[in-house]
Amino acid sequence: MDYLSGFPSIAENDQAGPQGFRVWLWRLVAVVGRPCSRSHQRRAHPDWAQRVTLIAPKNLQVIVRQMGAPCPEARASLAKQFFADAPELPVSADRSHNILHGFLCEEFTAYATEIADFERETFDVVMIDGMARTLTAWMAAQYIKRDGIIVFDNTDRWQYNGAYRLLNAAGFRRIDFYGPGPVNRQEWCTSLFVRDLNVFQDNIDSPHDDCDLNWYCRLDD
Numbered sequence: 001m002d003y004l005s006g007f008p009s010i011a012e013n014d015q016a017g018p019q020g021f022r023v024w025l026w027r028l029v030a031v032v033g034r035p036c037s038r039s040h041q042r043r044a045h046p047d048w049a050q051r052v053t054l055i056a057p058k059n060l061q062v063i064v065r066q067m068g069a070p071c072p073e074a075r076a077s078l079a080k081q082f083f084a085d086a087p088e089l090p091v092s093a094d095r096s097h098n099i100l101h102g103f104l105c106e107e108f109t110a111y112a113t114e115i116a117d118f119e120r121e122t123f124d125v126v127m128i129d130g131m132a133r134t135l136t137a138w139m140a141a142q143y144i145k146r147d148g149i150i151v152f153d154n155t156d157r158w159q160y161n162g163a164y165r166l167l168n169a170a171g172f173r174r175i176d177f178y179g180p181g182p183v184n185r186q187e188w189c190t191s192l193f194v195r196d197l198n199v200f201q202d203n204i205d206s207p208h209d210d211c212d213l214n215w216y217c218r219l220d221d
Helices: 018-031 046-055 073-084 095-100 106-112 133-143 158-169
Strands: 010-014 039-043 060-064 123-129 144-153 173-180 187-194
Touching (some): 073 106, 123 133
Parallel strands (some): 039 060
Antiparallel strands (some): 173 187
């Protein structure tokens, strides 16, 4: 989170609860507080979006695209390219389960293609944690900056293998972070997908602040 706060432009595709987003929201203030920067949060629940709008900074734009929403022709044409050669898109017998966990793509075409309303390479970071995750990943690969980072949540799930393979084919490499989540007892994974590992080249020293050793050293010591 601290590292990503250095990026000015973020697109978040999110369907998770607000417990994690509220932390990120205030980070967005720092990340996108510069002039001409923007952030976008796409949600499927209008009530949730309204609540976020009330507490959001001015540089956070909330866009609601519900299931089955009409999709502009140009964006629908992009989605047709995806579906013409779609990867594995597994679904369960429970439709509500498929919706909740982002397995359905065609029904959320307007949602997943929203990023196409912006110039390519507008965003430094794209977060995938919501609807139509495989289609969203395919779109993100085309619109994120060359040295951008895609943050993909719940990557311990094999059901998104099609998305991981698409990102790999587009030149992205995967870095996994396993650990306990905020609402579940089991361990899960969030992954960074990057094309250029040099994006981390300046991330070298740790700051001379207090840490678990309970002391700090000044540069002049």
